[in-house]
Amino acid sequence: xxxxxxxxxxxRALAAGGERAVLGITGAPGSGKTTLAEELVRxxxxxxxxxxxxxxxxxxxxxxxxxGLRDRKGAPETFDALxxxxxxxxxxxxxxxxxxxxxxxxxxxxxxxxxxxxxRTARLVVTEGNYLLLVExxxxxxxxxLTEVWYADLxxxxxxxxxxxxxxxxxxxxxxxxDWATGTDERNATLIRATRDRADVIVPAELLCGIGTPPRxxxxxx
Ligand SMILES: Nc1ncnc2c1ncn2[C@@H]1O[C@H](COP(=O)(O)OP(=O)(O)OP(=O)(O)O)[C@@H](O)[C@H]1O
Ligand SMILES: [Mg+2]
Numbered sequence: 001x002x003x004x005x006x007x008x009x010x011x012r013a014l015a016a017g018g019e020r021a022v023l024g025i026t027g028a029p030g031s032g033k034t035t036l037a038e039e040l041v042r043x044x045x046x047x048x049x050x051x052x053x054x055x056x057x058x059x060x061x062x063x064x065x066x067x068g069l070r071d072r073k074g075a076p077e078t079f080d081a082l083x084x085x086x087x088x089x090x091x092x093x094x095x096x097x098x099x100x101x102x103x104x105x106x107x108x109x110x111x112x113x114x115x116x117x118x119x120r121t122a123r124l125v126v127t128e129g130n131y132l133l134l135v136e137x138x139x140x141x142x143x144x145x146l147t148e149v150w151y152a153d154l155x156x157x158x159x160x161x162x163x164x165x166x167x168x169x170x171x172x173x174x175x176x177x178x179d180w181a182t183g184t185d186e187r188n189a190t191l192i193r194a195t196r197d198r199a200d201v202i203v204p205a206e207l208l209c210g211i212g213t214p215p216r217x218x219x220x221x222x
Pocket of ligand 2: 055
């Protein structure tokens with residue numbers, strides 16, 4: 001079975017030649033993509049590795065309202081997919097001393113421009129999000145910009161448990177949390193599950209359960 005140490009070595013090898021490499025991690029909502037990316041960065045050393053979440057390309061609420069998409073937040077059409085591809089292209093071109101990526105603030109549920117510096121020293125960039133392997137035209141521009149893509153394959157029951165817990169931690173009541181996790185999140189999970197076979201590596205549930213920790217209440221979470 002794949003171990004976390006084996007994944008760390010695989011990630012390290014991607015950038016071993018000195019060329020900048022971009023590792024993508026995808027998987028359904030709550031499958032542990034952010035946690036895996038953070039653990040990889042911790043294991044590889046933060047100078048040489050940067051973490052760029054796709055979540056920074058959420059459209060802001062003001063634009064979702066204008067488009068009438070606020071109740072579908074998190075669906076493929078609620079992100080700036082072309083902006084994400086454009087940032088990945090800039091990272092791959094490796095011409096600037098620093099490339100700034102947007103972050104996503106979970107309490108505000110809004111993207112924040114200029115939140116994440118990707119310095120020249122970062123030869124490996126780990127990017128993670130829902131739609132890295134989607135085939136629809138806008139998202140299809142992303143895969144060619146990634147060196148390889150891993151799929152976080154957490155089982156549905158555990159995923160739902162974690163999602164509901166996180167929705168409650170960030171302010172939803174229990175009914176709203178369950179509705180969102182089994183409605184909007186689940187529709188997105190179905191789209192993402194259909195992209196699983198396009199991944200280079202499947203990261204199994206046992207491995208995902210062995211990293212990260214259950215969040216403490218009122219921690220900032222991810
Ligand atoms: N080993 C673990 N045991 C229990 N909960 C965990 C564990 N690892 C991570 N979590 C929690 O599970 C939740 C989902 O993890 P994470 O944020 O990494 O998933 P994600 O795939 O990035 O989710 P999203 O698609 O919503 O961004 C988080 O609240 C995280 O703190
Ligand atoms: Mg995440």
